[in-house]
């Protein structure tokens with residue numbers, strides 16, 4: 240009977256690298272495997288050992304966990320699969336049966352970033368906010384908890400739970416819509432709630448939960464009635480742990496609404512949005528915070544992967560946190576006390592020129608313009624999003640995918656209500672609450688995606704690899720002098736960790752957004768990636784010509800298994816022939832933005848990701864659009880039922896926009 244892993248075995252595994260026992264490999268989140276069988280000298284001999292069909296057509300974001308020869312990986316809709324890590328044979332699977340109508344309350348695809356495994360149990364957070372403990376051997380449910388404080392709010396769970404000091408810790412998402420962020424700790428054995436920590440203050444008419452909330456409330460303007468929309472600050476991805484300091488660290492998300500002036504009219508830092516916060520994992524007590532984006536106005540979440548390392552700065556060994564959040568700066572912070580050490584931009588940025596010695600950004604005034612559109616660089620998709628970062632103590636470099644995805648936004652001067660549904664306000668028809676309008680002016684910044692190797696001591700780039708598109712996968716680095724990364728254009732690549740030379744690659748059949756892992760069974764080292772295109776950008780766009788269901792691929796030296804067949808992605812013909820009134824196109828544009836755009840993309844311009852682009856579907860779909868929009872025929876696929884939200888006239892306007900846009904972009908003969 241296996242009872243592992245526990246804290247001691249997870250710490251010991253850092254040196255052996257046999258398992259991949261926790262989300263970021265170790266508690267520090269380094270994603271650095273000490274295994275050395277596969278090296279920069281022999282990586283060209285890497286071949287497929289096995290593959291496993293996850294039966295999923297939406298984004299796959301999971302980091303698999305491997306313990307004692309068993310792999311635990313999740314697919315979209317929070318479905319867990321347990322596999323024999325040597326053969327890929329299924330041992331069991333568990334489907335939490337997420338109600339499909341929950342999909343549209345997830346801002347960014349029906350994704351899940353993986354499980355935690357501790358003392359014979361597997362923990363998964365379901366999209367609809369339950370934390371389920373399964374028996375690791377059988378996959379049978381042991382206990383289940385509802386982690387959501389207020390079911391009237393659109394909370395979702397996409398992140399992997401973590402287990403620190405015997406507590407299962409889980410956060411949630413929903414800050415695009417309007418929720419109050421928090422994390423909760425449950426006893427891993429019994430499921431009993433141990434503590435809960437909110438990230439932002441609640442209604443000031445009620446007592447604050449703790450001193451940290453009282454302190455935070457002073458940085459919000461109550462005239463903004465921020466508690467009505469929840470304030471935001473969701474913890475939907477990163478959590479790491481330093482057992483010696485007995486501190487866990489979380490990265491917190493953006494504000495609701497995005498527009499700072501709207502949620503806090505007099506300004507203010509709005510603690511603890513867009514921050515790193517240190518918490519005692521046993522008591523849930525706040526210890527310190529460092530806010531990376533005071534008064535967030537751009538969806539600059541700080542939920543990207545945190546990594547703990549001990550690095551030499553100015554001749555002194557420092558206990559630091561490294562972080563590359565959405566806002567485009569690479570941070571090094573002292574993890575014993577939260578003191579700022581340094582920050583340097585890793586992509587071009589146009590909202591700040593840098594950070595002063597106290598760790599405050601030096602802002603550029605236009606970035607908070609009240610009445611002009613602002614093509615923020617990075618945009619709301621981030622200079623780096625959740626795609627995992629790794630850190631190699633051998634090279635002293637951090638490896639992560641950097642990017643730009645342009646989006647031109649303008650504050651909505653007339654925004655008043657919390658959760659207002661207004662044409663032109665992105666996805667507000669299904670509850671998004673940004674206080675922003677999408678500007679029809681095309682952004683002038685350019686999209687790109689690249690792998691960066693970053694020196695955290697010198698705060699400078701060491702090397703880069705330019706990808707064909709944004710939205711590439713997370714990274715794994717290994718003691719074999721390698722960095723592995725999956726790409727938007729459907730490859731798994733291996734780079735020389737020191738030089739960035741491309742040493743090996745394999746086609747994947749689908750764009751990759753998750754991060755690879757490495758482990759060892761019976762003396763053989765394996766590299767695994769859970770591939771499946773999606774996430775917020777991947778719903779509407781693609782960079783691959785093939786398409787396959789979500790698949791787990793596992794490689795080893797001289798592996799001889801055959802790749803599954805990849806289907807060529809069939810893009811239909813550009814839509815033609817739907818009758819429409821050109822006078823309705825403009826109003827249709829605003830309605831499309833407020834109801835359709837982040838799932839279906841711009842008709843004809845985007846090519847469709849894991850959700851079809853309406854500029855390339857059969858004409859009969861658009862002619863009969865009302866039949867798909869009303870009475871919910873596609874609710875089972877996650878599409879909302881717009882009955883009562885849109886009128887029949889609205890649908891005619893949306894049809895005019897779809898066909899009108901397709902006609903406008905059609906090459907002239």
Ligand SMILES: O=C(O)c1cc(C(=O)O)c2c(n1)C(=O)C(=O)c1cc(C(=O)O)[nH]c1-2
Pocket residue numbers: 300346347348350395396397398411412413414415473475492493538540619620624625773774775776
């Ligand atoms: O504010 C939030 O609560 C929240 C949640 C999530 C999520 O849970 O996936 C994302 C974001 N924000 C977000 O801003 C974002 O860019 C994003 C990308 C993704 C993804 O999985 O591709 N999720 C999220």
Ligand SMILES: [Ca+2]
Pocket residue numbers: 414415492493538540
């Ligand atoms: Ca967000």
